[in-house]
Amino acid sequence: MTKSIHNNLDRHKIAEIQPLMQIHQLSLFYNQKPAFKDVTLSIPQNSITAIVGASGCGKSSFLICLNRLSDLIPGCTVSGHIQLGTLNILSPKANTTALRRRIGTIFQKPNPFPMSIKKNITFPLKEHGVKDSQQRHNIVEQVLKDVGLWSEVKDRLQDNALTLSGGQKQRLCIARTLALQPEILLMDEPCSALDPISSGIVEDLILRLRQKYNYTIIIVTHNLAQAKRIADYTALFWVDKGCGRLIEFAPAEQFFNAPNNELTKAYVNGIKG
Amino acid sequence: MNLSGLKMIRQNQYGLDKVISLFFWLVPLIVTSLFIWILGDIIRGGIGQLNWAFLTTAPLDTGRQGGIAPILVSTLLILGVCLAVSLPIGIGTAILLAEFTPNHNWFGRLVRRSLDVLAGVPSIVFGLFGNAFFAKTLGLGFSILSGGLTLACMVLPILIRATETGLSAVPQEYRLSSASLGISRTSTLWHLLLPAATPGLLVGLVLGIGRAIAETAALIFTSGYVDRMPTSLLDSGRSLSIHIFDLSMNVTGGDANAYGSALVLILILLLINAIASYLSGKYSKTLKV
Amino acid sequence: MWKPKTLSLFPLRNWFKYRKDFLLVWLLRGLSAIAGIVILLILGFLLREALPVLEEVGITAFFRDDSWNPGEKSYNLVPMIWGTGLTMMGAVLLATPLGIVSALFCHYYAPMPIASLYRRLIELLAGIPSVVYGFWGLVVLVPLINRLHPPGTSLLAGIAVLTLMILPTITLVADASFAKVPPEYLMGAAAMGLSSWGTIWQIVIPSAKSGLFTGVILETGRAIGETMAVLMVCGNVVQTPDSIFDPVRTLTANIALEMAYALDNHRSALFVSGLLLLGVIIVLAIAAELVDREAS
Ligand SMILES: Nc1ncnc2c1ncn2[C@@H]1O[C@H](COP(=O)(O)OP(=O)(O)OP(=O)(O)O)[C@@H](O)[C@H]1O
Ligand SMILES: [Mg+2]
Numbered sequence: 017m018t019k020s021i022h023n024n025l026d027r028h029k030i031a032e033i034q035p036l037m038q039i040h041q042l043s044l045f046y047n048q049k050p051a052f053k054d055v056t057l058s059i060p061q062n063s064i065t066a067i068v069g070a071s072g073c074g075k076s077s078f079l080i081c082l083n084r085l086s087d088l089i090p091g092c093t094v095s096g097h098i099q100l101g102t103l104n105i106l107s108p109k110a111n112t113t114a115l116r117r118r119i120g121t122i123f124q125k126p127n128p129f130p131m132s133i134k135k136n137i138t139f140p141l142k143e144h145g146v147k148d149s150q151q152r153h154n155i156v157e158q159v160l161k162d163v164g165l166w167s168e169v170k171d172r173l174q175d176n177a178l179t180l181s182g183g184q185k186q187r188l189c190i191a192r193t194l195a196l197q198p199e200i201l202l203m204d205e206p207c208s209a210l211d212p213i214s215s216g217i218v219e220d221l222i223l224r225l226r227q228k229y230n231y232t233i234i235i236v237t238h239n240l241a242q243a244k245r246i247a248d249y250t251a252l253f254w255v256d257k258g259c260g261r262l263i264e265f266a267p268a269e270q271f272f273n274a275p276n277n278e279l280t281k282a283y284v285n286g287i288k289g
Numbered sequence: 290m291n292l293s294g295l296k297m298i299r300q301n302q303y304g305l306d307k308v309i310s311l312f313f314w315l316v317p318l319i320v321t322s323l324f325i326w327i328l329g330d331i332i333r334g335g336i337g338q339l340n341w342a343f344l345t346t347a348p349l350d351t352g353r354q355g356g357i358a359p360i361l362v363s364t365l366l367i368l369g370v371c372l373a374v375s376l377p378i379g380i381g382t383a384i385l386l387a388e389f390t391p392n393h394n395w396f397g398r399l400v401r402r403s404l405d406v407l408a409g410v411p412s413i414v415f416g417l418f419g420n421a422f423f424a425k426t427l428g429l430g431f432s433i434l435s436g437g438l439t440l441a442c443m444v445l446p447i448l449i450r451a452t453e454t455g456l457s458a459v460p461q462e463y464r465l466s467s468a469s470l471g472i473s474r475t476s477t478l479w480h481l482l483l484p485a486a487t488p489g490l491l492v493g494l495v496l497g498i499g500r501a502i503a504e505t506a507a508l509i510f511t512s513g514y515v516d517r518m519p520t521s522l523l524d525s526g527r528s529l530s531i532h533i534f535d536l537s538m539n540v541t542g543g544d545a546n547a548y549g550s551a552l553v554l555i556l557i558l559l560l561i562n563a564i565a566s567y568l569s570g571k572y573s574k575t576l577k578v
Numbered sequence: 579m580w581k582p583k584t585l586s587l588f589p590l591r592n593w594f595k596y597r598k599d600f601l602l603v604w605l606l607r608g609l610s611a612i613a614g615i616v617i618l619l620i621l622g623f624l625l626r627e628a629l630p631v632l633e634e635v636g637i638t639a640f641f642r643d644d645s646w647n648p649g650e651k652s653y654n655l656v657p658m659i660w661g662t663g664l665t666m667m668g669a670v671l672l673a674t675p676l677g678i679v680s681a682l683f684c685h686y687y688a689p690m691p692i693a694s695l696y697r698r699l700i701e702l703l704a705g706i707p708s709v710v711y712g713f714w715g716l717v718v719l720v721p722l723i724n725r726l727h728p729p730g731t732s733l734l735a736g737i738a739v740l741t742l743m744i745l746p747t748i749t750l751v752a753d754a755s756f757a758k759v760p761p762e763y764l765m766g767a768a769a770m771g772l773s774s775w776g777t778i779w780q781i782v783i784p785s786a787k788s789g790l791f792t793g794v795i796l797e798t799g800r801a802i803g804e805t806m807a808v809l810m811v812c813g814n815v816v817q818t819p820d821s822i823f824d825p826v827r828t829l830t831a832n833i834a835l836e837m838a839y840a841l842d843n844h845r846s847a848l849f850v851s852g853l854l855l856l857g858v859i860i861v862l863a864i865a866a867e868l869v870d871r872e873a874s
């Protein structure tokens with residue numbers, strides 16, 4: 017067994033790991049100030065996990081730990097343990113480049129690169145060694161169709177991606193991530209910048225990815241109805257004494273109908289009422 | 290009564306305000322006229338000298354007659370050496386400081402501090418250093434190479450600061466989303482950050498060239514005074530600015546050609562400036578869309 | 579729907595592909611080490627060249643000797659220090675108010691197009707080579723002063739040219755620090771019915787204070803270090819001036835004039851004056867740093 021995720025976890029094996037990701041006592045600090053503390057949970061294989069909670073309780077911060085994007089933020093430190101199969105994600109030896117290809121991230125604010133629409137997708141592919149330009153083109157077409165953008169942009173693939181509308185940009189970002197065939201998708205309020213129709217497309221997409229291709233998806237959302245529609249598991253984060261905590265993590269059914277925690281009950285009902 | 294008192298004060302205040310405004314227009318007016326005076330004088334004195342022959346012939350009679358061809362060549366060679374050395378070091382340092390150095394890293398802080406000091410070092414001190422280090426210790430003598438290397442040390446802080454500013458103007462989202470796609474930092478830098486930082490880079494380049502071309506004191510004892518056409522980088526070569534200095538201070542009757550050379554120098558600087566603002570305008574347009 | 583393929587789409591990458599970030603960082607560290615070490619090299623070489631004479635006559639000789647006459651082993655730098663100090667002070671005292679007024683003009687008095695035109699002009703002024711300022715001073719200003727009071731090449735000419743040269747420095751720094759004054763302050767002042775001068779004097783200048791200090795420090799450094807322009811218009815007589823029309827010689831001009839033929843201890847003494855200049859610059863850099871720290 018070698019250390020790198022890339023060498024020893026091919027997708028068939030990843031599909032068999034159960035639970036997929038084990039997170040133990042995870043805490044994150046911005047300049048020594050904790051954003052969230054002592055989060056312990058296991059993300060099951062081939063599931064959609066929704067993370068809900070008030071603004072500022074550390075949901076986005078939690079997501080960026082999972083593929084070590086936190087490394088890029090000045091003054092940000094992470095402690096705890098995240099295990100993905102045999103790989104210890106937080107180990108300094110983990111190959112973050114390979115890791116991040118297999119754990120894709122969609123941000124709340126769409127942020128395509130200042131390049132052409134097509135190059136936004138082909139640039140990461142090239143970077144990961146897809147040398148055949150015909151193959152790259154096919155992938156571009158496929159992923160743009162997947163996100164429902166193909167018919168809108170097929171005649172202007174060479175235009176600068178910054179000329180797209182906000183919703184189109186977000187779907188391009190999703191397409192760009194899908195092109196890399198990640199096995200795990202982290203989505204940080206992916207629909208908050210979208211109109212209801214594109215939002216519906218994305219929701220459908222999430223469900224299809226999970227059902228047919230065994231994607232595991234972790235999605236942060238402020239929309240409880242959406243969480244209810246798509247999630248298999250739901251986690252509630254809450255601020256306690258200025259620091260985020262995991263309050264409850266449960267199957268969605270139980271989370272919405274018979275929560276263990278009073279706070280969860282209040283949150284779920286409060287929004288309802 | 291109370292009310293009218295208030296009115297009085299206000300009127301007084303507004304009167305004072307008017308006088309002060311007048312003063313605030315006067316100062317820029319004076320500065321502008323001085324600028325026009327200097328520029329006008331150089332143009333008036335130099336325009337008569339400026340012709341093709343002046344640019345393409347060698348100086349005669351210690352510069353009183355003839356042109357400035359070898360001097361232009363030396364100036365360009367000195368500039369070339371300066372940029373060839375300072376650009377890689379400067380851009381590399383800026384990238385390290387802006388992209389790969391955490392805020393409180395001791396190495397980054399040390400480099401920043403020393404660059405801050407370097408930026409303030411007087412050019413004559415660079416001249417002394419260049420003379421002692423490049424000319425004497427490294428044995429390069431009075432040569433274009435010594436002069437160019439001395440200037441390279443001098444423009445480093447300018448290049449670094451401008452490049453760093455350009456890089457830090459690139460939104461953090463580009464870095465995050467690029468990393469989230471598993472793109473290496475090297476490729477992110479090459480394909481995303483450097484293109485986006487190009488305006489900053491260009492500004493740095495232009496400021497650096499401007500400073501290098503204008504420099505005199507650092508070159509007197511490094512590249513020397515020789516006004517012949519240089520045949521190699523180890524030859525001494527006289528820069529345009531030294532030529533102006535020499536003609537006006539040491540050569541009686543050299544004023545006419547000094548005017549001509551000063552005009553050429555100013556025109557070169559204006560041209561560089563114009564190119565820079567054109568380029569950075571163009572780049573920022575393609576970036577914003 | 580697109581079907582995820584097996585791993586074969588993404589080939590295994592070799593060592594170099596994954597380690598190139600690592601290589602790049604070390605390359606960049608090497609380059610920055612060079613950039614960082616230049617100032618140490620300068621200090622080191624200046625010291626090395628200055629040591630012979632310092633060991634022979636000591637530091638005090640540079641302030642106590644009878645005159646500056648290195649051929650006869652007397653090394654009094656005091657007249658040159660006066661020359662540098664007086665030109666610097668005159669120029670800073672003139673340029674600071676002019677520069678601050680110029681910057682205020684750009685921000686609060688001039689309409690947009692005029693302000694940007696004036697900024698552009700100041701930038702051009704900053705780009706004019708010092709030798710051109712010197713040349714203009716020599717052929718235009720010096721004859722004018724000569725008519726007023728011979729000989730013309732004088733402390734006054736030096737101050738005048740130097741003022742013009744450092745004006746852009748303080749103007750641009752002041753301009754940048756006025757740009758950082760939060761607009762809410764101005765709104766608040768307007769709401770209180772302050773006149774525009776009142777706003778500037780009571781709100782803008784105090785809140786831009788540290789930036790202005792930095793500007794003054796920067797222009798002082800420039801004024802002390804300037805060589806060519808003062809060399810060309812100051813007359814370069816080694817004396818402590820009695821009036822503003824007397825010629826003076828600055829430390830920098832002294833180096834530029836004598837380096838060409840200086841040998842042994844003479845050369846070494848010039849390096850001592852270079853060291854003195856560098857020392858002043860380092861002190862100024864520390865002062866700027868302190869002002870900066872105070873502000874934040
Ligand atoms: N780069 C940063 N530096 C310092 N503090 C930060 C940084 N990013 C976030 N924080 C702080 O960490 C805490 C958690 O932020 P986070 O963005 O994770 O919240 P969130 O749950 O995603 O909120 P929202 O629902 O509004 O997106 C907040 O108090 C925030 O102020
Ligand atoms: Mg968030």
